[in-house]
Amino acid sequence: MKWHQALEDYSMYLKIERGLSVNSVSSxxxxxxxxITYLEVNTISHSPITIDNVIIKAFIYEAAKNLNPRSQSRLISGLKGFFNYLIFEDYRKDNPLDTIDSPRIGRKLPDTLSENDINNLISAIDLTHPQGQRNKAILEVLYSCGLRVSELTNLKLSDLFFEEGFLKITGKGDKQRFVPILEDTQKYVLIYKNEIRNHIKIHPEHQDILFLNRRGKQLTRAMIFTIIKDLATKIKLDKTISPHTFRHSFATHLLENGADLRAIQLMLGHESITTTEIYTHLDRSHLTTVINNFHPRK
Known part of the structure; x- marks a missing residue:
């Protein structure tokens, strides 16, 4: 088996059997x-079947020079998954990474915005600009629904169930969930949909996509990043933020205001509650308030 064939087969396995998104498969x-690049650069002639632990260790040692511990861990995990697939398909009997440990890393706490930060960002949107109402609706949806950026860009008109108060979201692995949407957020979406989007010449392939660029095509992930970074610069926000920051803020603010962790898990679309538990990094003043309000010995 050659490397290019192994990659093609692995790609099909990840897409079809694992049901992973295009972004996850690429990663x-x-x-x-x-x-493969390391092997080519160093003229090492080994196939996916014959490569051994010694060569893998040398590759990881070389790669580690330019990677932080988290990225090293991600690389080792990714390679383990590939060789586990080869074992699953009976191409190999062993995984050359079984004896290679990932570096110890602490769980990274997500960056969050305060409610004032979010209000300031949204208030900085120029509503006289042709894309102003669209950008306002985008930020309102990101924050009030806790969506991933890919979920936002793929949101369709047919996913809006406003009478019931929900959005139908297609998340990782094409798994679908219903997320509540506030009436105020619905209002901003409808203003964009009825007063702005209706006047765009829409590309035939994107007729059902909610958020469009000025050429009538689906917005890219990069465009959402740009919108948010430009607003952060405009208000001189001294934080590095992204669309995901709104998702983190959504979960953190719900938790701080007493929402149930299981409910937050369902809204975020996390498979495991342990992923959602990262949002329990509440500040000490909030913890003090909780114990003063709810402890029986208060």
């Missing part, structure tokens, strides 16, 4: 491609 394949 997994990139880890293997880094190993």
């Amino acid at each position: 997994y394949l990139l880890d293997v491609k880094k190993l």
